[in-house]
Amino acid sequence: MTPDDVRRTPCRVISETMREAYFRDGGICVQGLIGPDWLSRLRAGVARLVERGRSITRPDAVFDLEPDHSPEAPRLRRVSSPCDQEPVFWELLTEGPLGDLAADLLGPDVKFYQAKINFKWARGGAEVQWHQDQPFFPHTNHAVATFGVYLEDCGPDQGPLRILPGSHAGPIYSHYDANGVWRGALTEADAATLDLSRIAEFTGPAGSVTVHNYLTVHGSRRNLSDLGRPLLLYVLSAADAMPYTAQPLKSRYEQRIIRGQPARMAHHEPGRFRLPPDWSGGYRSIFASQQGEEEGSAPAMM
């Protein structure tokens, strides 16, 4: 789907002006979209996951842990594929307003790619360095976006998501270092070229939804506040955008249609896209990649 394809269908939950802002900037924050009933159900789901996470001592396919995680003071860094763990996270997509928001921005036929919860625990939750999502999961076209639901209020000191408006129209950066090792972030040299005076920081009350296109450069600072910043993230795409590589976060819902119909034709953007490492055997998290805890070599072509 191109923006012109998407514009053919009227918006369901946001204004046309906001949709145009998404196309222009590569990201928007929709304040308070998810209401209190959904939020209390989602928080109950998170509480059950945190309770389960207490007894985990080593990161596994579901739980990624901060280095000082303990049963007494659990500090989860990420939960991967939460829809497979707690039904409410899938129900929000299929029954709640999030699927309609995705249809407003990606077109009437929307499918699920992956989901995770990034916790950013109080007093130290890790930084996410500048990166684009496309190098992690290139698709045949660019109607792919990440939708983040703030499960608690998120102010400027809690490490809110930040984007560089307009960067989705710029280069697709390599996320490998000079030695061909996957780092999951822009190189220092590329990051130094970014115009940081133009950052948009997405703060908002609980239930606000951040959206960024998978080409948009984004990241977030450490959370040094006394409040956590649980962010429920879904990657969704137009039905006609096909992933080139194996799904790193396994889920029984992968490629499931959440609005409209499955595609009968794939849509291809022209171009040559760098491929990520082969994660078909598993993947931990962007935090592990960026902090050098998990290394991936470049594919043979690089």
Ligand SMILES: O=C(O)CCC(=O)C(=O)O
């Ligand atoms: O949790 C965050 O602040 C950013 C998440 C993100 O950019 C990602 O997981 O790709």
